Amino acid sequence: MSNAITLPLVASSNVTERENKRSAHEMFVETAKLTSEETSESRATREAELANKMRRRRERVSSLVHATVPALVGFALFVLAWQFLAQINNQIPSPAKVWAAAVKLFSDPFYSKGPNDQGIGWNILSSLKRVGMGFGLAALIGIPLGFMIGRFTFLNRMTAPIIAILRPVSPLAWLPIGLLVFKAANPAAIWVIFICSIWPMIINTSVGVQRIPQDYLNVARVLNLSEWKIFTKILFPAVLPYMLTGVKLSIGVAWLVIVAAEMLTGGVGIGFWLWDEWNNLVVEHIIVAIFVIGIVGLLLEQLLTRIAARFEFNEKS
Amino acid sequence: MNHSFHLVVDNVEKRFDTKQGDFLAIRDINLRVNRGEFVALIGHSGCGKSTLLNLLAGLSLPSNGVLVCAGREVKGPGPDRGVVFQNHSLLPWLTCFDNVYLAVERVFGGKEPKAKLKERTEDALKLVGLSHAIHKHPNEISGGMKQRVGIARALAIEPAVLLLDEPFGALDALTRAHLQDELLRIVAQTKSTVVMVTHDVDEAVLLSDRIVMMTNGPAATIGEILDVKLARPRDRLALAEDANYHHYRKAVVEFLYAKHKKAA
Numbered sequence: 001m002s003n004a005i006t007l008p009l010v011a012s013s014n015v016t017e018r019e020n021k022r023s024a025h026e027m028f029v030e031t032a033k034l035t036s037e038e039t040s041e042s043r044a045t046r047e048a049e050l051a052n053k054m055r056r057r058r059e060r061v062s063s064l065v066h067a068t069v070p071a072l073v074g075f076a077l078f079v080l081a082w083q084f085l086a087q088i089n090n091q092i093p094s095p096a097k098v099w100a101a102a103v104k105l106f107s108d109p110f111y112s113k114g115p116n117d118q119g120i121g122w123n124i125l126s127s128l129k130r131v132g133m134g135f136g137l138a139a140l141i142g143i144p145l146g147f148m149i150g151r152f153t154f155l156n157r158m159t160a161p162i163i164a165i166l167r168p169v170s171p172l173a174w175l176p177i178g179l180l181v182f183k184a185a186n187p188a189a190i191w192v193i194f195i196c197s198i199w200p201m202i203i204n205t206s207v208g209v210q211r212i213p214q215d216y217l218n219v220a221r222v223l224n225l226s227e228w229k230i231f232t233k234i235l236f237p238a239v240l241p242y243m244l245t246g247v248k249l250s251i252g253v254a255w256l257v258i259v260a261a262e263m264l265t266g267g268v269g270i271g272f273w274l275w276d277e278w279n280n281l282v283v284e285h286i287i288v289a290i291f292v293i294g295i296v297g298l299l300l301e302q303l304l305t306r307i308a309a310r311f312e313f314n315e316k317s
Numbered sequence: 318m319n320h321s322f323h324l325v326v327d328n329v330e331k332r333f334d335t336k337q338g339d340f341l342a343i344r345d346i347n348l349r350v351n352r353g354e355f356v357a358l359i360g361h362s363g364c365g366k367s368t369l370l371n372l373l374a375g376l377s378l379p380s381n382g383v384l385v386c387a388g389r390e391v392k393g394p395g396p397d398r399g400v401v402f403q404n405h406s407l408l409p410w411l412t413c414f415d416n417v418y419l420a421v422e423r424v425f426g427g428k429e430p431k432a433k434l435k436e437r438t439e440d441a442l443k444l445v446g447l448s449h450a451i452h453k454h455p456n457e458i459s460g461g462m463k464q465r466v467g468i469a470r471a472l473a474i475e476p477a478v479l480l481l482d483e484p485f486g487a488l489d490a491l492t493r494a495h496l497q498d499e500l501l502r503i504v505a506q507t508k509s510t511v512v513m514v515t516h517d518v519d520e521a522v523l524l525s526d527r528i529v530m531m532t533n534g535p536a537a538t539i540g541e542i543l544d545v546k547l548a549r550p551r552d553r554l555a556l557a558e559d560a561n562y563h564h565y566r567k568a569v570v571e572f573l574y575a576k577h578k579k580a581a
Contacts, residue, residue: 215406221394222374223423223474233419237410 093284101284102291116276118268120288124296127258127269130186134193135254142201142250143243147235149202150209167199171257175264185265192261193254200249208242209235244308251304255297270296322385323510324350324373324478329382331368341536342368346382348529348539350478355504355511357521359569360531361579366514369531370482373512374400387477396424399471403483405463407455407470414451417441417470424474441473442466444503461492468500472507479504481513485520494553497523501551518573522565523551530572533579540577543568 079095086094093101109121149156174195178188216238220230262271270293277285326348333340343365350356358366371377372384375394384391386398394400407416418438425434442451445465450458455466464484471479484500485493497520504511504524515521521528528543545565547556556562 215402215404216408218376218400218402219406219408221376222396222398222400223420224395225419225423229419229423233411234408237408 091283093287098284098287101282102288105285105288115268120270120273120292123268123270123273124292126267127262127271128296130189130262130269131193131251131254131258134190134258135197135251137190138194138198138250138254139201139247142198142246143205146202146205146243146246147209147239150206150239151235156206156210163199163202166195167203171196171253172260172264175261179265185267189258189261189265189267189269193257196257197250197254200253201243201246204246204249205239205243208239208246211242212238240311241308244304244311248301248304248308251300252297255293255300259293322349323352323354323387324348324512325383325385326369326373327383327385329369329372329379329384331365331372331377332380342534343531343537345538350510350512352510353508355524355526356513357525357528358512358514358531359516359518359521359528359573360537361533361573361577362516363534363579364531365534365537366531367482370480370512370514373478374398374480396420396474397477399474399476399479401464401467401471401479401481401484403486405455405460405467407463407466409455412452412454413442413447413458413466413469414438416455416466417473420470421473437473441469444472444506445469446499459492460488461496464488464496465499468503472503472509477510479509479511481511483514483516486516493517493520498553500524501549505550518566518569521569522547522562523553523556528565528569530569530577532577541572543572 082092082095086092086097105120109119111119112122149159171192174192175188178191179185182188182191212235216234220234225233258269259271259274262269263275266272266275270289274286274289274293277283277289326346329346330344331342333342346369348356358369360366368377372379373386373391375391375398378392389397391398407413408419411419418434421434421437421441425437429437439448439451442448445468447462447465447469450462455463458466467484485496488496501524503509511524513524522545525545528545529539530541530543531537532540543565547559547561547565
């Protein structure tokens with residue numbers, strides 16, 4: 001969801017910037033040429049070209065405006081509605097109050113006054129560390145498993161019903177099992193991340209393997225390539241885009257789950273902090289936490305989208 | 318007796334198991350191809366010409382009968398047969414060089430030093446006139462160029478037989494004509510044995526020594542075989558006014574549209 005809004009924005013602004021630089025330089029060259037002696041005919045065509053360039057440039061700028069203005073309007077309306085809600089319900093802090101609280105929190109993000117009172121920076125980092133571990137383990141197991149399920153029909157039929165049953169289970173339903181086995185909150189939270197973020201990676205990787213065009217496999221067959229060559233030269237590159245989509249979905253799920261898991265397990269972390277502030281009834285901190293969770297989630301997804309874009313190959317044309 | 322032939326197809330039959338039951342695609346296929354011969358398989362769509370080519374490639378196995386390539390029975394795909402697919406089938410994440418190198422390495426790797434493998438790859442791309450695009454990716458070159466890379470990949474492994482499955486079918490008419498001329502040159506230069514599936518009458522007459530005309534499916538078989546006795550090297554422009562050329566062309570057209578007309 002968030003990609004759809006932010007990506008075109010980023011892309012178009014980059015393009016416009018580059019275009020501006022380029023056309024500014026070109027216009028300089030053009031005018032320099034214009035001052036030299038030329039026939040009126042070629043001057044006319046040059047002027048026409050110049051006008052064309054200006055027009056294109058204006059179009060780029062206006063497309064940028066078209067992309068950003070609605071977003072800004074939406075944001076303004078959102079803040080306005082929030083302000084209105086704060087006005088009619090004085091329990092909800094106003095945007096200004098939340099902003100002030102956020103500024104104060106982020107002015108000293110890395111203080112530490114014992115395990116239950118740490119800076120917001122530490123809370124975010126602890127949550128990211130848990131997500132990283134749970135997600136990393138899930139990738140380590142889920143991706144190779146996805147490859148095998150995609151490659152061997154028997155394995156696919158064997159695992160499909162189990163995956164179908166376990167995948168829709170709510171993340172928190174897994175928590176007691178983690179607590180039971182690990183007897184500690186932190187590994188239990190990592191376990192929940194692991195079990196919830198493994199499914200998209202298994203499923204996407206195996207679907208990617210199954211969708212490899214028959215043409216590529218025919219190449220492998222007519223050349224009698226070894227299994228290792230098939231894997232490195234055909235399977236892996238062909239599946240990579242699917243795999244990265246799975247990874248992206250997984251990291252989204254992992255970040256969703258961490259907050260819930262931390263609320264229940266406690267310790268240090270953004271989810272725990274949110275719950276703690278609820279107990280302290282500091283509502284503006286709760287709202288800050290919501291925004292922090294949203295923005296960190298967005299950044300994680302953007303990061304993976306960028307990585308995925310590097311590995312996209314163009315099959316068409 | 319059979320040893321004198323480079324490629325032998327003996328009483329071959331292919332059935333498919335479909336949802337509607339047993340389907341007999343081709344039957345009683347008998348064909349002998351000499352070393353250095355260029356044979357075209359022509360017929361209406363659905364006549365099983367591609368099925369026959371897949372059997373030669375070893376991508377599928379016959380339900381009955383035997384295929385022999387260079388004295389060895391075809392029991393699966395193998396690098397003694399170079400295959401060019403209709404849709405080029407290049408791996409998009411590899412450059413033209415790497416696409417060809419993959420094949421070269423498979424066949425000659427371990428037997429020859431790396432420099433030699435590299436040289437073979439470059440030679441193959443040079444043969445098809447692509448030395449300038451050697452480090453480009455498939456999405457950076459035109460459809461005609463991609464098909465050249467496909468041909469280079471098939472020829473680089475020095476196959477006993479070159480199998481072409483409608484190699485120019487997806488190209489526009491001008492590019493196709495150009496590549497046909499190139500293929501004539503390449504085949505003359507490499508003295509390759511070629512079996513080519515086509516549905517283009519002019520292409521068949523221009524390129525082949527023999528044209529194998531297939532009846533309509535199901536249960537298709539070889540209807541007639543036409544010897545094309547046109548001198549080589551062949552020139553497209555000169556042949557346009559050659560009476561023999563038109564005679565051969567007419568024979569194929571008659572077979573396809575008079576004797577074995579397909580209900581559209």
